Amino acid sequence: MTASNTRSKYFVEACIEALGAANVLTASHDTAPFLTDWRKRYRGETCAVLLPGDTQQVARAVRLAREHRVPIVPQGGNTGHSGGATPDASGAQVVISLRRMNRIRAIDTINNTITVEAGAILADIQTRAEQEQRLFALSLAAEGSCTIGGNLSTNAGGTAVLRYGNTRELCLGLEVVTPQGDVWDGLRGLRKDNTGYDLRDLYIGAEGTLGIITAAVMKLHPAPVARVTALAALKSPQAALDFFATAQRHAGPLLTGFELMSDFSLHLVTTHFPQMRYPFSARHGQTVLLELSDNESEAHGRALFGRLMEQAMEQGLVEDAVVADSLSQTKAFWNLREHIPLAQAQEGLNIKHDISVPISSIGDFIAQTDALIAQAIPGVRMVTFGHLGDGNLHYNVQAAEGVDPQGFLAEYQASVNALVYEQVNAFHGSISAEHGLGQLKVSEAMHYKSPVEIRLMRAIKTALDPENLMNPAKVLPDARVS
Amino acid sequence: MTASNTRSKYFVEACIEALGAANVLTASHDTAPFLTDWRKRYRGETCAVLLPGDTQQVARAVRLAREHRVPIVPQGGNTGHSGGATPDASGAQVVISLRRMNRIRAIDTINNTITVEAGAILADIQTRAEQEQRLFALSLAAEGSCTIGGNLSTNAGGTAVLRYGNTRELCLGLEVVTPQGDVWDGLRGLRKDNTGYDLRDLYIGAEGTLGIITAAVMKLHPAPVARVTALAALKSPQAALDFFATAQRHAGPLLTGFELMSDFSLHLVTTHFPQMRYPFSARHGQTVLLELSDNESEAHGRALFGRLMEQAMEQGLVEDAVVADSLSQTKAFWNLREHIPLAQAQEGLNIKHDISVPISSIGDFIAQTDALIAQAIPGVRMVTFGHLGDGNLHYNVQAAEGVDPQGFLAEYQASVNALVYEQVNAFHGSISAEHGLGQLKVSEAMHYKSPVEIRLMRAIKTALDPENLMNPAKVLPDARVS
Numbered sequence: 001m002t003a004s005n006t007r008s009k010y011f012v013e014a015c016i017e018a019l020g021a022a023n024v025l026t027a028s029h030d031t032a033p034f035l036t037d038w039r040k041r042y043r044g045e046t047c048a049v050l051l052p053g054d055t056q057q058v059a060r061a062v063r064l065a066r067e068h069r070v071p072i073v074p075q076g077g078n079t080g081h082s083g084g085a086t087p088d089a090s091g092a093q094v095v096i097s098l099r100r101m102n103r104i105r106a107i108d109t110i111n112n113t114i115t116v117e118a119g120a121i122l123a124d125i126q127t128r129a130e131q132e133q134r135l136f137a138l139s140l141a142a143e144g145s146c147t148i149g150g151n152l153s154t155n156a157g158g159t160a161v162l163r164y165g166n167t168r169e170l171c172l173g174l175e176v177v178t179p180q181g182d183v184w185d186g187l188r189g190l191r192k193d194n195t196g197y198d199l200r201d202l203y204i205g206a207e208g209t210l211g212i213i214t215a216a217v218m219k220l221h222p223a224p225v226a227r228v229t230a231l232a233a234l235k236s237p238q239a240a241l242d243f244f245a246t247a248q249r250h251a252g253p254l255l256t257g258f259e260l261m262s263d264f265s266l267h268l269v270t271t272h273f274p275q276m277r278y279p280f281s282a283r284h285g286q287t288v289l290l291e292l293s294d295n296e297s298e299a300h301g302r303a304l305f306g307r308l309m310e311q312a313m314e315q316g317l318v319e320d321a322v323v324a325d326s327l328s329q330t331k332a333f334w335n336l337r338e339h340i341p342l343a344q345a346q347e348g349l350n351i352k353h354d355i356s357v358p359i360s361s362i363g364d365f366i367a368q369t370d371a372l373i374a375q376a377i378p379g380v381r382m383v384t385f386g387h388l389g390d391g392n393l394h395y396n397v398q399a400a401e402g403v404d405p406q407g408f409l410a411e412y413q414a415s416v417n418a419l420v421y422e423q424v425n426a427f428h429g430s431i432s433a434e435h436g437l438g439q440l441k442v443s444e445a446m447h448y449k450s451p452v453e454i455r456l457m458r459a460i461k462t463a464l465d466p467e468n469l470m471n472p473a474k475v476l477p478d479a480r481v482s
Numbered sequence: 483m484t485a486s487n488t489r490s491k492y493f494v495e496a497c498i499e500a501l502g503a504a505n506v507l508t509a510s511h512d513t514a515p516f517l518t519d520w521r522k523r524y525r526g527e528t529c530a531v532l533l534p535g536d537t538q539q540v541a542r543a544v545r546l547a548r549e550h551r552v553p554i555v556p557q558g559g560n561t562g563h564s565g566g567a568t569p570d571a572s573g574a575q576v577v578i579s580l581r582r583m584n585r586i587r588a589i590d591t592i593n594n595t596i597t598v599e600a601g602a603i604l605a606d607i608q609t610r611a612e613q614e615q616r617l618f619a620l621s622l623a624a625e626g627s628c629t630i631g632g633n634l635s636t637n638a639g640g641t642a643v644l645r646y647g648n649t650r651e652l653c654l655g656l657e658v659v660t661p662q663g664d665v666w667d668g669l670r671g672l673r674k675d676n677t678g679y680d681l682r683d684l685y686i687g688a689e690g691t692l693g694i695i696t697a698a699v700m701k702l703h704p705a706p707v708a709r710v711t712a713l714a715a716l717k718s719p720q721a722a723l724d725f726f727a728t729a730q731r732h733a734g735p736l737l738t739g740f741e742l743m744s745d746f747s748l749h750l751v752t753t754h755f756p757q758m759r760y761p762f763s764a765r766h767g768q769t770v771l772l773e774l775s776d777n778e779s780e781a782h783g784r785a786l787f788g789r790l791m792e793q794a795m796e797q798g799l800v801e802d803a804v805v806a807d808s809l810s811q812t813k814a815f816w817n818l819r820e821h822i823p824l825a826q827a828q829e830g831l832n833i834k835h836d837i838s839v840p841i842s843s844i845g846d847f848i849a850q851t852d853a854l855i856a857q858a859i860p861g862v863r864m865v866t867f868g869h870l871g872d873g874n875l876h877y878n879v880q881a882a883e884g885v886d887p888q889g890f891l892a893e894y895q896a897s898v899n900a901l902v903y904e905q906v907n908a909f910h911g912s913i914s915a916e917h918g919l920g921q922l923k924v925s926e927a928m929h930y931k932s933p934v935e936i937r938l939m940r941a942i943k944t945a946l947d948p949e950n951l952m953n954p955a956k957v958l959p960d961a962r963v964s
Contacts, residue, residue: 110723110842111873112730133731155676163735166674169651182934189840191872192648193912194637194687195919195927196957197939201683205676222731241592248594249615249704252777253645253735295734296786304778358671360592390673391593430675437677445677452664456946457679463945464938475678 004092008047011068011094015050018060023100025049034095037086038079038142042439044087046073049095055175055183055214061096062212062469063181070094071472074208076118076150079142081354082438084154084207084474093472098149101214104128112220113172113189118149118213125218134220137164141338149213155205157434162389163256163293164221166434168204175215176203179465189217202460207436208471210464226298227256229291229330230305232312233284233320238363240286240388243317247290250308254301257291258389259337260362265385268343269336276336280320288388289337340385344396348405350383351397351416357429359391366393369423373397376419377412392433395420421448437475446477486574490529493550493576497532500542505582507531516577519568520561520624524921526569528555531577537657537665537696543578544694544951545663552576553954556690558600558632561624563836564920566636566689566956575954580631583696586610594702595654595671600631600695607700616702619646623820631695637687639916644871645738645775646703648916650686655699658685661692661947671699684942689918690953692946708780709738711773711812712787714794715766715802720845722768722870725799729772732790736783739773740871741819742844747867750825751818758818762802770870771819822867826878830887832865833879833898839911841873848875851905855879858901859894874915877902903930919957928959 015024025031026048034049036042047070052058065072071093075085087093098119106115109132116125122143129136138151140158150156151167152174164170173188176199186200203210234240240260247255263285270278279287294301305323312318324330344350357365370382379400386393397416399408421431425448437445446454454476461468461476472478497506507513508530516531518524529552534540547554553575557567569575580601588597591614598607604625611618620633622640632638633649634656646652655670658681668682685695716722722742729737745767752760761769776783787805794800806812826832839847852864861882868875879898881890903913907930919927928936936958943950943958954960 108840108842110727111840113840157674161673165651168680169647178934178938182937184934184938185932186935188910188912190838190910190912190915191643191841192639192838192869192874192915194916195912195914195923196687196931196935197692197942198650198683198687199935199938201680202942205678205680210679222727222734224734245592245704250777252704252706252775254777293734295732295736356672356674358590358593358595359673360590387674392674428670428672430670430672430677432677433672433674434676441677449678450667452660452666453668453678453681455664456660456666456681459945460679460684460942463941 007068008070008092011064011070012048014064014068015048015061018064019050019052019057023051023053025051034075034078034097035087037083039081042083042086044093045089045091046087046093046095047091049097051097051100053100055177058096058177058212058214059181059183062177062179065094066179066181066467066469071469072096073471074098074153074212076147076153077121077142077145079146080150080154080438081435082432082440084436084438084471085150086439088473096212098147098214105215107132108189109134111189113217114220115187115215115217116148117215119147122146122148122151129220130223133223135223136218136220138167138170148216148218152204152213152216153207154436157387157390157392159387160256161387162258163253168201170219171200171204171216172219173217174200174203174213176211176213178211179467179469187215187217205436207438207475209461209475210470222295224293224295226294226301227291227330228294228298228301228305228323229289229333230309230321230323231279231333232288232290232309232318233280234286234288234318236285236363237366239317240288241360241363243288243312244359244389246312246317247308251292251304254292254294254304255290256293257289259289260385260388261287261289261337261340262382262384264381265340265383266336268347268383269339272343272346273339276339279322284319289333340383344383344398347398349409350399350405351409351413353395353420354433354435355395355420355424355429355431356390356392356433357424357427359388361427362388362391362393365423365427369420372419372423373416376415439474442473442475442477489550490552490574493546493552494530496546496550497530497543500546501532501534501539505533505535507533516557516560516579517569519565521563524565524568526575527571527573528569528575528577529573531579533579533582535582537659540578540659540694540696541663541665544659544661547576548661548663548949548951553951554578555953556580556635556694558629558635559603559624559627561628562632562636562920563917564914564922566918566920566953567632568921570955578694580629580696587697589614590671591616593671595699596702597669597697597699598630599697601629604628604630604633611702612705615705617705618700618702620649620652630698630700634686634695634698635689636918639869639872639874641869642738643869644740645735650683652701653682653686653698654701656682656685656695657697658693658695661949661951669697669699687918689920689957691943691957692952704777706775706777708776708783709773709812710776710780710783710787710805711771711815712791712803712805713761713815714770714772714791714800715762716768716770716800718767718845719848721799722770723842723845725770725794726841726871728794728799729790733774733786736774736776736786737772738775739771741771742867742870743769743771743819743822744864744866746863747822747865748818750829750865751821754825754828755821758821761804766801771815822865826865826880829880831891832881832887833891833895835877835902836915836917837877837902837906837911837913838872838874838915839906839909841870843909844870844873844875847905847909851877851902854901854905855898858897921956924955924957924959
């Protein structure tokens with residue numbers, strides 16, 4: 001038995017004593033679901049998966065891990081896109097899953113806050129809020145299985161950021177177990193509090209590398225009376241930008257969604273899902289899906305969208321438009337948007353990017369980068385869609401028609417990534433808008449960040465986790481190997 | 483000459499060489515305005531006031547200070563309420579004023595961002611935004627002289643937090659000179675960026691103790707078409723809370739202001755400023771000032787307020803109401819609110835608190851704390867007003883009628899502060915909602931914060947400013963003396 005194995009053995013025994021045998025998984029068929037990431041890019045090993053039931057148990061598990069020098073990988077719903085919750089291959093790391101800590105501790109309809117444990121499923125929080133005629137505004141594809149702790153640790157975005165912000169903007173307070181096994185009770189439900197450093201925002205988006213988020217106070221909003229959806233057909237991303245400014249002027253904060261879909265994105269959807277219909281009689285270069293959340297009435301929202309579309313068509317910004325006249329049409333509109341990634345998967349493997357640039361640069365960014373890629377790989381097909389209102393594009397590259405996707409990826413992935421990220425950097429954008437760094441993008445991030453920024457990040461990591469116990473090699477490379 | 487004086491002398495000479503003699507103030511009549519805080523509570527001394535003209539000059543000044551071991555006090559418009567920008571009495575500290583760095587570097591009306599230097603005056607930024615039909619939503623009493631760098635360093639609040647958030651929520655990116663004299667260029671204009679630790683929010687609200695903010699990218703909003711204001715008369719803070727929920731349900735994100743004013747607050751205003759009229763025919767326990775920012779039309783906003791008031795009066799929540807029918811009436815309503823602090827000053831010195839509690843607790847907090855204070859000091863008069871929609875009260879205590887204010891303060895200030903802060907703590911509130919800690923509230927903050935939180939704050943301070951060069955003894959007590 002190696003020293004590391006012996007250490008693991010005593011650690012696991014101590015965990016069983018602290019948490020109970022049922023909450024310490026070691027058999028490979030029990031741990032397997034925790035060891036592969038959602039996109040199946042990474043597979044790790046672990047000495048145990050711990051399932052603490054409350055904050056004190058998390059703190060005890062962390063203290064034991066520290067005592068036995070076992071690195072910790074915190075995990076929520078395991079739906080991350082960047083491998084941030086997957087342990088490495090050594091088998092020396094322990095996974096602490098927050099899954100059992102799924103209680104909603106409190107809801108306050110006057111303060112408009114909900115206090116939840118880290119393992120609470122996003123959809124369950126939405127449902128609880130709805131029962132009180134409140135909106136919990138975070139919404140994203142994985143909401144049926146992702147947890148709020150994971151959303152906070154990656155500062156998840158989603159489809160309502162335009163109006164409500166990212167997860168960061170929806171959080172008022174946190175409870176965190178530090179790498180020393182202490183509990184920081186920062187569960188404040190305050191809109192204003194200026195009494196020291198902003199620890200809350202430091203833990204948000206830190207992907208479990210500075211501590212383990214165990215609970216949070218999240219903001220609620222009064223539930224809107226109606227949600228109205230529309231599609232607008234336009235010539236180009238630049239026209240979509242001009243239309244965005246017009247829509248914001250008309251609708252102000254009522255505008256909650258502004259999603260761009262290129263013609264080829266929709267072509268893929270209607271090809272692979274023939275039951276879905278292209279919404280206009282002729283094809284157009286770009287389609288925008290708009291959503292408005294109205295606190296007055298559905299009629300008010302529909303009238304507002306009607307006036308907006310009329311003016312935009314008069315100005316020649318919009319070529320065609322349709323306002324959903326029923327809930328089923330609204331669903332059909334969103335279905336188009338949500339089926340793009342699925343249609344792309346049907347078409348074959350492709351090179352994905354989750355990037356952001358200043359909103360005003362989107363037109364230039366797409367035009368220039370499309371041209372560079374077309375020059376490098378003739379016939380390549382761009383699948384460009386995303387949250388235009390947030391400057392956030394899913395800018396994906398599909399092999400030329402008839403070209404084997406596997407071979408395409410093997411040949412071009414590295415060079416296409418480099419080309420896209422160089423362009424993102426030139427436009428002062430972000431190489432990871434809403435998916436975090438995890439282990440997937442750490443080296444790219446280190447390449448594009450300034451030495452000053454890396455030094456500051458390293459100083460914070462070392463100050464809060466001097467023993468490098470928390471999710472090592474995520475967000476920042478291990479100091480020893482960097 | 484002492485060693486410290488010699489050190490200062492060489493330092494000042496080096497600064498003159500770096501910045502030019504005109505930008506290094508040493509004569510006492512030149513430095514005096516920088517050495518007393520806005521509320522005249524603190525008076526410090528300095529070896530020099532530096533006026534760098536750009537970021538590189540700030541960086542050079544910091545490197546010189548570090549080399550000569552001269553502690554730095556950064557200063558903006560010097561309008562802070564907590565003494566955070568005033569040097570200590572030793573004369574060994576240097577003041578770095580950002581006043582000359584007042585350029586607006588860029589405005590982007592599609593991205594809805596404005597890039598400003600730290601010394602830009604808040605009102606100038608508002609004006610520049612207005613020229614492009616944009617709103618810069620930060621608004622507060624000192625806007626004619628405070629700077630955005632100071633607003634960011636104290637995370638200032640103001641009158642539009644309900645809809646637009648604090649300064650923190652209005653900031654997308656920062657440029658910061660670190661205590662090592664490096665420049666961190668984090669001037670990103672992105673709505674989404676998840677590529678590492680949130681350094682931006684760490685510097686915001688740090689009151690210059692971790693580095694010097696030299697520039698920022700701030701969010702703009704489309705300018706609303708109309709602002710509609712109304713007053714509502716109610717029985718109690720609890721009724722105001724119920725009315726707040728109704729108003730939010732009706733107006734959603736259009737509601738931008740919800741200010742509470744107790745009857746005695748308005749009594750002081752109409753007494754000391756007889757030209758101001760109490761707006762209702764009978765007196766009422768509480769008056770709420772509501773504001774709505776409308777992107778459609780003034781008529782739409784007025785109709786919405788009309789329906790809201792009608793329903794609230796039918797429900798018995800509101801006893802009387804008036805919607806402003808002109809800009810001058812709107813101004814008159816806001817004048818009432820803004821004259822409360824002035825009327826209070828006329829009435830005599832008083833004990834001020836800038837506190838927040840969860841919004842749902844405001845009724846109970848006021849009732850219980852009022853009773854405790856009345857019991858402790860018979861006849862005392864409470865001046866309670868503030869941003870109810872943010873849970874933020876200016877909860878001020880005025881001597882009983884006819885009692886000498888100076889004697890009242892001398893006798894009761896410490897015990898009243900202790901009583902109020904104990905109550906705030908019991909209600910899970912904040913002892914400094916929007917004014918920061920500065921030097922005024924450091925020891926109180928240390929009393930109420932948990933040892934874990936203080937340890938985390940100290941770890942961050944030590945990691946980023948190991949030589950304790952940046953605004954020592956602000957926010958955290960000096961390690962050597964704590």
